[in-house]
Amino acid sequence: MKHILDAITALDSSDSTPEDFAALPLPESYRAVTVHKDEAAMFDGLPTEEKDPRESLHLDEVPVPELGPGEALVAVMASSVNYNSVWTSIFEPVPTFAFLERYGRLSPLAKRHDLPYHVIGSDLAGVVLRTGAGVHSWRPGDEVVAHCLSVELESADGHDDTMLDPEQRIWGFETNFGGLAELALVKANQLMPKPAHLSWEEAAAPGLVNSTAYRQLVSRNGAAMKQGDNVLIWGASGGLGSYATQLALAGGATPVCVVSSPERAGICRAMGAEAIIDRSAEGYRFWKDEHTQNPREWRRFGARIRELTGGEDVDIVFEHPGRETFGASVYVARRGGTVVTCASTSGYQHVYDNRYLWMSLKRIVGSHFANYREAWEANRLVAKGRIHPTVSRTYPLERTGQAAHDVHRNRHQGKVGVLALAPAEGLGVRDRAMRERHLAAINRFRADGGE
Structure with missing residues (x-):
């Protein structure tokens, strides 16, 4: 790979052409x-928290896949760990090989994906090396x-909203x-321009x-946030919540940031948020036991939110923890408000009191x-410097297991x-x-201040 890396490293000081890269x-x-x-x-029989990505993630030498029509082969300079990488590494909720087997049955070209190993990772920043037939952009x-x-x-289903394909x-x-x-194989329509002011690891995050x-x-496909909205953001300094916090601030909304430590509260303040709840310090316990939720805590939480918003309930709840918080989320949303949900990192089985949903038209x-x-x-928005990367730490490829372990145990800020x-x-x-104009914001999540 050295000649590929040398060509990429020389990009900013050379007159390399697409033909030069195609000839590598x-x-x-x-x-x-x-x-x-x-x-x-x-990991069968172990509770989720005891499953260790460092034991299941391997750094292997694998064959370069065949390039198909409409695809691109990319030299990956940097990537990042998402929670789906953690799920893959601990084989929850199901081993991802079921996905690969199903995809492999779609077509002879898709059959390439059905292998006894799975190359994981859903982010990259890098340089195009090859494009397949039919790629023009x-x-x-x-x-x-x-x-x-x-x-x-x-299918016609995906042509109004590609997520519905x-x-x-x-x-x-x-x-x-x-x-x-x-290296990574992607469909060419997955590619977007790398923000020029960011390093490889920042752009990948x-x-x-x-x-x-x-x-x-x-988006109108989600909560359709508008100026002046109050937005409750769980895990507001984390990988997903840190971007929700920035988007709320950039869009003229008021984020109400829920965090779990004074350090995480400090990061939210550095992003510009003022309404912050440290749920650990304030001792919220939304479940009495494994089977019973605690509505009294929902009410205490709602009262705390109103203290921070001048007496208003939240218009939007940005939900991703799932089981642990969902009952409280439904309760605290205002009449006619929206709970928008993904991920469910604390559990997929959500329990809430439907009276607070239907009778308040949420x-x-x-x-x-x-x-x-x-x-x-x-x-x-990232390329224009309106939204900034939230990288807190970077590992080499051979320590990806440790990076995933950090995310699994919630030992990270922002993105790893x-x-x-x-x-x-x-x-x-x-x-x-x-x-230089955005350096302080770019380095906001780095404990050492970055550059």
């Missing part, structure tokens, strides 16, 4: 973070990021050849979570990733980055002047 010889294999099909039962040498929506669009999948989770690797937060909060909206347009708009081909942090910046 491809290796027969590359390093990739994988889970193995024959280990899918390795991207050329070898282009610096790109990728969103993780993979669709076939052979019956063959919608999340790349690197429900498909193979993901971004936690030195927003893709999945920023697009997800954009659809969930801003809505629950399910939201999953983002369609092509939403992902593009979310990336455009992974360097693939990039030999060090801070590389790949093309627009230094713009970077």
Whole structure:
């Protein structure tokens, strides 16, 4: 891979052409973070919190996949860990090989994905090396990021909202050849321009979570947030919540940020939020026991929110913890308000009192990733410096297991980055002047202040 890395490193000081990159010889294999099909039962019988991604994630040398029509092969400079990488690594809620087997039955080309190993990862920043037949908008040498929506669009259902395509999948989770690797295979319509003022690891961080937060909060397919809305954001300094907080502030809404420590509260204040609830310090316990929720705590929580908003309930609840918080979320939303939900990282079985939903005309909206347009708009906000990456720490590819362990145990802030081909942090910046204008915000989540 060294000649590929050398060509990419020289991009900002050379006159390389697309033809030069297309002429670079491809290796027969590359390093990739994988889970193995024959280990899918390795954590059987263990509670979720005891399952360790460091035991299941491998750094393997795997063959370069065949490039198909409408696809691109990308040299991955950096990636990041999302919660779907954690789910893959602990084989919950089901081993991802079931997704790959199902995809493999779709067509002879899709059969490539059904392998005894799964190359994971749903983010990347890198450089296009090859494009398949029918690709016109991207050329070898282009610096790109990728969103993780993979669709076939052979059904009419997906042509108003690509997320509704019956063959919608999340790349690197429900498909193979993901971004936690030195090379990645994507559909060319997943590609977007890399923000020029960001380093590789910074550019790789927003893709999945920023697009997800954009659809969930801003889009008419989600909560359709407007100026002046009060928005309750669970986990407001985390990988998903940190982007929701920024989007609320950028859109003229008031985020009510729920965090679990003074340090996380400080990060929300640094982003510009003022209404903050430290749920650990204030001792909220929404469940009396495993089977019984505590409405008294819902009421105490709602009263605290009104203290922070000048007596108003929240218009929108940005929900992603799921089981642990969902009953409280439905309760605290205002009359006619919206609870928009994804992920369910604390459990998929949601319990709430329906009287507070139907009698107060509230809505629950399910939201999953983002369609092509939403992902593009979310990336455009990053490129314009309106939304900033939230990288707090970066690991080398061989320590991806530790990175996933951090996310699994909630030991991280913002996003945890992974360097693939990039030999060090801070590389790949093309627009230094713009970077200087936003440097404090770019480094906001880094404990050492970054550069």
